[in-house]
Amino acid sequence: MHIVFFTHPPFLGSQSMPRFANMLAEGMQERGHEVEVWTAKPKFYDFKVPAGLKKWMGYIDQYIVFPADVKKRLKEQNSNTLFVFADQALGPWIPLVANRPHVIHCHDFLAQRSANGDIAENPTSASGKKYQAYIRQGYQKGKNFISVSNKTREDLSQFLTTAPRLSEVVYNGLNTAFKPLDVTECREAIGTAIKADLSNGYILHVGGNQWYKNRVGVIHLYNAWRDKYGTNIPLIMIGAKASAKLADQYNASLYKNDIYLLSGKDDLFVRQAYSGAAVFLFPSLAEGFGWPIAEAMAAGCPVITTGEAPMTEVGGDAAYYIPRRPSNGEGATWADGAASTLNKVLNISAVERNAVLEAGYKNIYRFSLKDAIQQIETIYKKVNNQSF
Secondary structure, three states: OEEEEEOOOHHHOOOHHHHHHHHHHHHHHHOOOEEEEEOOOOOOOOOOOOHHHHHHHHHHHHHHHHHHHHHHHHOOOOOOOEEEEOOHHHHHHHHHHOOOOEEEEEOOOHHHHHHOOOOOOOOOOHHHHHHHHHHHHHHOOOOEEEEOOHHHHHHHHHHOOOOOOEEEEOOOOOOOOOOOOOHHHHHHHHHHHHOOOOOOOOEEEEOOOOHHHOHHHHHHHHHHHHHHHOOOOOEEEEOOOOOHHHHHHHHHOOOHHHEEEEOOOOHHHHHHHHHHOOEEEEOOOOOOOOHHHHHHHHOOOOEEEEOOOOHHHHHHHHOEEEOOOOOOOOHHHHHHHHHHHHHHHHOOOHHHHHHHHHHHHHHHHHOOHHHHHHHHHHHHHHHHOOOO
């Protein structure tokens, strides 16, 4: 096959989506397919304009200049070229090839649901709602979709106006670099880096400042656990530099001397942090998939996460679940209940812990990169052989 991948332009600063597109492109190249990657270039975006206008210059590049370029390039493509969109958020480009063989990868619909008023924690501005509508109008022209989870596929179905020709679920493949490391060595390495005694373990969270990561809730839960049980196991949070809200929550904590907000850490540090943790705490309000759950299990760490899809889809029977943090001001009640689960997991016996870790190892077999590429290739071929 000849496959053209569309992905987000690098000048937007996104890392995950271009990385996903590269993973697909490399996987298909290794299987003998001819591959190209198309995206917008920063022509207007590179103009020297006030910071407030940069976004709009980027829109010109993405939605005026690039589509015109695509229309020219399409004249050189034969009828059996397959066009693949690495993300449904590239919706405005989809009508350009809606009548040609195409596949749209769907990751999450959190922005769409927020714009629809479905998520109280993430209100959307008037302009944001219009932008999400613009994206939606584009992907609604699509016919073939691959979602990363059943939850994502369910959300997709709510936004499509007609039934798709194809709508499949393929789990992303887990990076094989995540595996169990020596617990003592990992705790010593992390402890040395942050100048703390971690010999008794620590509670770990990994995630950015996106609203759904619930980083403020992590500290709220930790405070409740310390208040209730009086144990002083540290909390380590790895991710982006703390937002103002997270910094406020940290500074207000009576236990801030035992809370470590870490950013800019490399992959090895993160892998060591997973393996050395006593428990991985991941109380997200929502997720597109929730990769840290699988990463923690692969690294040999028990997981506590939110008992809603797609976190339950990733954690399966191998994770401990707590309720979603409510948006109605009942955070204290939530934190108190979740603290009980946290304390339970921290105090399981060695035999119980080994059983939990073994269940985690078995669970992550579902997330094979080789299997994912195989399934995706099969779907690509199926779509490319359909008559349009």
